[in-house]
Amino acid sequence: MSKTTQLEVLVGAFIAAGFVALFFLAMQVSNLGTLNSGDSYQVKARFDNIGGLKVKAPVTLAGVEVGRVLDIYYDAKDFRAVAVLGIYSQYNQIPDDTFAKILTAGLLGEQYVGLDPGGSESMLKEGSEIAVTQSALVLEDVVGQFIYGKAQEGAK
Amino acid sequence: MIDWLASLGRVGLTSAARLGRANLLMFAMWGGIPAMLRRPRLLLEQLYSVGVLTILIIAVSGTFVGMVLGLQGYYILSRFGAEATLGVMVAASLVRELGPVVTALLFAGRAGSALAAEIGLMKSTEQLSGLEMMAVNPQHRVLTPRLVAGILSMPLLAAMFSMLGVYGGWFVGVGLLGVDDGTYWVQMQSQIDWHEDIINGVIKSLVFGVVCTWIAIFQGYDCVPTSEGVSRATTRTVVHSSLAVLGLDFVLTALMFN
Numbered sequence: 001m002s003k004t005t006q007l008e009v010l011v012g013a014f015i016a017a018g019f020v021a022l023f024f025l026a027m028q029v030s031n032l033g034t035l036n037s038g039d040s041y042q043v044k045a046r047f048d049n050i051g052g053l054k055v056k057a058p059v060t061l062a063g064v065e066v067g068r069v070l071d072i073y074y075d076a077k078d079f080r081a082v083a084v085l086g087i088y089s090q091y092n093q094i095p096d097d098t099f100a101k102i103l104t105a106g107l108l109g110e111q112y113v114g115l116d117p118g119g120s121e122s123m124l125k126e127g128s129e130i131a132v133t134q135s136a137l138v139l140e141d142v143v144g145q146f147i148y149g150k151a152q153e154g155a156k
Numbered sequence: 157m158i159d160w161l162a163s164l165g166r167v168g169l170t171s172a173a174r175l176g177r178a179n180l181l182m183f184a185m186w187g188g189i190p191a192m193l194r195r196p197r198l199l200l201e202q203l204y205s206v207g208v209l210t211i212l213i214i215a216v217s218g219t220f221v222g223m224v225l226g227l228q229g230y231y232i233l234s235r236f237g238a239e240a241t242l243g244v245m246v247a248a249s250l251v252r253e254l255g256p257v258v259t260a261l262l263f264a265g266r267a268g269s270a271l272a273a274e275i276g277l278m279k280s281t282e283q284l285s286g287l288e289m290m291a292v293n294p295q296h297r298v299l300t301p302r303l304v305a306g307i308l309s310m311p312l313l314a315a316m317f318s319m320l321g322v323y324g325g326w327f328v329g330v331g332l333l334g335v336d337d338g339t340y341w342v343q344m345q346s347q348i349d350w351h352e353d354i355i356n357g358v359i360k361s362l363v364f365g366v367v368c369t370w371i372a373i374f375q376g377y378d379c380v381p382t383s384e385g386v387s388r389a390t391t392r393t394v395v396h397s398s399l400a401v402l403g404l405d406f407v408l409t410a411l412m413f414n
Contacts (some may be wrong), residue, residue, distance in 0.1 A: 009202050014208045018312025021319040022358070028341065029247045029322055030350040058254065 031056075040067060040086040041126040045100040045113070050081045051136025053102055053111045059085050066091040069113060070150040085113060087124065095120040101134035111136060178374045185303050185373070188296030198301040206267045206302065206369075206390055207309035211316065213262055218317035221254055223322025224247060229325070230333050239335050243344035246325030247318075251348065251357045252413070255318035257405050260364035263310060264397035268372035272393040275376025276386035284377075299377065303369050310365025311358050318357070356412045363404060368397045375410065 047053075050072060059067035067087035075082050087094065097118030102110050124130070192199055229245045278284050278298065287294040322344075329335040348354070372393045379389035 007200060007204055010208050011203045014203065014309075015212060015312065017211070020310075021312070021315035022354075024319045025251065025322075025354050026350055029318075029344055030354050031249065031345050055223055129194045148363060 039089040041089060041092070041124075042070065043085045043124050043126075043128055043130060044089055045083050045085060045130040045133050046075070046078070046080045047083060047102060047133050047135050049079055049109055049135040049138060050083060051102055051138055053083065053113065053136060057112045058109060059087065059113045059115065061063075061091070061094065061117065066094075066115070083113065085130075092123060092125070094124045096122050096124050096128055096130075097132070098124060098130055099132045099134070100130045102136035104137070171313040174378065177378060178184055178370070181299070181371060181374055181377060184295045186298045188293065189304070190321045191293075191296045192300045192304065198297070202257075202301045202305035203309065204304065206271070207312065208241060210263060210266050210309065210313060211339030213266055214259060214313045214317050215320055217258065217262060218240075218255075218320035219324040221258060221317075222321030223328045225249060225254075225321065226325035226328035226333070230329055239329075239333075240339045240345075241343055242325070242335050243322075243340035243342075244328045244347040246329070247322050247344045247348050248353065249320045250321040250325075251353050253405070253409070255314045255321065255359055256360040256364055257401060259310065259314040259317045259361060260368055263306075263313065263365075263396055264368045264372070264394050264401065267306065267309070268368050268393045268397050269390045270370065271306070271372040271377070272376035272389045275299070275302075275373060276379040276381075276389045279377065279379060280291065280381035280383070280386060282381075295377075299373050302373055306369025306372070307362065307365045310368070311361045314357065314361035314364075360405070360408050360412075363408065364401050367400050367404060371397045371400060 036041040053069060053072065055069055055072055057069045058065045061067060066073075067085050069083055070086040071084040073082055074080075085100075087099075093119045094115065099116040099118060101114050101116070102111055103114045225246045226242065229242050230239060233239050233242055233245065275284075275298065284294040284298065287297060326340060330337050330340050375389040375393045375396070376386075379385040
């Protein structure tokens with residue numbers, strides 16, 4: 001009898017260890033644990049150029065992640081890109097004149113949306129739109145401007 | 157010339173016949189599942205010999221593969237000043253590729269060869285015929301629990317492999333080489349997707365589990381019932397399983413991650 005229970009215990013431990021490992025992979029390694037499944041409200045931000053911003057990129061305020069980019073699409077009416085930002089509902093005290101800009105984490109890092117809070121009394125809520133934005137820095141444009149500026153200097 | 161054509165034809169016919177027998181055996185084994193569910197004890201014993209006894213080699217190699225990934229990844233990434241992404245690199249390569257593939261290769265070597273040898277010996281000592289004489293279907297009684305145990309064990313073993321590998325990489329990267337602890341985990345969590353990476357890894361290991369166990373059982377069941385035949389079946393199990401795993405891995409990766 002003790003032989004049979006020992007076998008069962010070992011197999012049970014094996015199965016449990018396997019599921020613990022899967023659970024660990026889900027919660028600790030992947031984004032399942034950090035994906036804030038709780039409520040979030042959607043805010044739109046229009047950018048002239050979103051550069052390499054991707055869906056699921058983090059939205060940060062003062063360096064703290066307060067949301068994620070939910071969707072990116074092109075608005076044919078004003079030729080701009082619209083990024084739908086899902087801000088977690090616990091961060092509901094963000095002024096509605098907040099400034100959104102696309103930043104890069106490190107030199108080669110991923111792009112993310114950084115928020116700079118404004119001074120307005122009214123707060124961002126579901127469906128509101130961020131009016132002031134700054135596009136992603138595109139390296140070719142910067143280099144182009146630099147060369148153009150140098151050429152202007154030389155012409156004088 | 158005619159002889160050469162005849163030998164080519166013989167090779168083609170025998171491999172087609174073997175493939176057919178393997179498929180028939182697979183169908184026969186699926187048919188044994190209801191009978192097996194009435195005797196969970198048989199499955200339990202096989203889970204022990206196929207799964208539990210494989211844990212040790214999976215755990216040791218998982219840890220060391222993770223440690224090597226941490227070390228190599230650190231040296232290459234630090235050249236670009238990107239040590240922060242060490243966790244992502246270790247976890248992504250483990251969860252997507254190395255976890256399922258190396259686990260399947262080890263599984264074929266540890267459990268697959270044992271299965272083939274056991275079944276081959278049962279056949280050559282006429283135990284399978286004996287079962288048949290007692291009106292017990294040997295395919296249902298002997299083979300089905302082994303197949304199901306192999307299919308169930310593989311994803312669990314691969315998950316353990318990946319988990320220990322992530323910790324191995326963490327030990328080397330964070331513990332020995334001084335990558336920041338928080339960065340290691342946070343970067344990993346933000347870059348590894350539950351569905352895209354982990355579920356696909358589990359699906360991969362399930363497929364490998366089916367293939368490896370199927371090959372092992374078929375080779376054992378189909379062997380020439382002599383000592384030489386059994387030894388050839390074991391060798392063939394390991395070789396065929398490894399080739400099948402590596403080939404299928406390419407196909408699955410191309411399907412999943414393109």
